Amino acid sequence: MTVIRIGTRGSKLAMAQTTTVARGLESKTGVETEIIPIATQGDRSMESLSQIGGQGVFANALRDSLLAGECDVVVHSLKDLPTAEVPGLTIAAIPKRADERDVVCARDELTLATLPAGARVGTGSPRRQAQLRSRYPELEVVDLRGNIDSRLAKVTGGELDAVILAAAGLARAGRAAAITEYLGIAGWPTAPGQGALAIEVRTGEEKLAAVLDHKPSRTKTDAERYVLAFLDAGCSAPLGAHAVIDDGLLFLDARVYALDGSHYFTSSHALYVNDVDDPPREAAQRVSDELLAQGAGELAGVRA
Known part of the structure; x- marks a missing residue:
């Protein structure tokens, strides 16, 4: 292959992310790359994620293009990728994960x-909306769509006092200077897979991108995403999950919120990665079973 064609969303952030992937592929394989922008449903619609549904709104068009042979690999933000497998497609690589935290971008250097x-x-995220209502009920939550620049402009223009965004996205887009507060994972768990990218290929062509796979990042994000799958929850569900590997132990925490922020269910489990055949799946199964036993299946966006 003389050129690897990389499909991506056409947003500024997606292009920045994909440019980094393209440089990595060129460096490690010596093969030239070409970036192909693709419009998705999530880019065309300005309705809230709860209205259009989180499942695949940013991914389906990329996958269709890949299956049609219009590109050779596609780059996703992992948090936007549905957990259900697509016949004929495989995630060949999850590069080293960036900062998974949420951040505040507020006027006058303020914090929440x-x-x-x-x-x-x-914020356009049902999870973030629920977290805001739970921890800061005195604030007014405003549903918000748009790219990073348009969201930040609503703060500088005075329409909003603050927005909640992902640290990784701001850093990749060169807008980290707008951050006024980093939200700690312990009290503010983020979306499964947040901060990570996924490079997807047609099954059998994994070698096109496998050189960029980072095993620890894959293990941690797999565990988080299995929670989504086992709870039958979509990418826009009010659910936060976070996995850590430390001294051979995989720690997994997850929290499911009521959309109005009135209550939530939480579960944490740990296991030694060498003690089981599939550590991410096993950890997620334990966490999910406990969440369902507590009643998490009754909350919006999650079904038992």
Whole structure:
């Protein structure tokens, strides 16, 4: 193969992410790359994620293009990728994960705790909306869509007092200077797979991108995404999950929220990665079983 054609969403962030992947592939394989922008449903619609549904709104068009042979690999933000397998497609690589935390971008260098009562905070994520309502009920949550620049402009223009975004996305888009607060994972678990990219190929062509796979990142994000799968929850479900590998132990925490922030269910488990055949699946099964036993299946976006 003389050129690897890489399909991606056409947003500024997606292009920045894919450019990094392209450089990595060229460096490690010596093969030239070509980036092909593809419009997705999530890019064309400005409806909220809860209205259009989170499952595949940013991924389906990329996958269709890959299956049609219009590109050789596609790059996804892993948190936007449905957990169900697609016949004929395989995730060949998950590169080393970036910062998975959520961040606040607020006026006047404020944080969530220092924003005044009634301040307007924008986010399009049902999870983030539920977390805001749970921890800061005095703030007004505003449903928000758009790219990073348009969201930040609503703060600088005075329409909003703050927005919640992903640290990794801001860094990749060169907008990290707008961050006024990093939200700790312990109190603010993020979307399964947040901060990670997924490089997908047609099954049998994994060698096109396998050189970029980072095994620890794959293990951790697999565990988080198995929770989504076992709870039969979509990418837009009000669910946060976080996995860590430390001294041979895989730690997995997950939390499922009521959309109104009134309550949540949480579960944590750990196991030695050498003690079981499939550590991510086993850890996620234990966490999911406990969440369902607590009643998490009754919350919006999650079914028992």
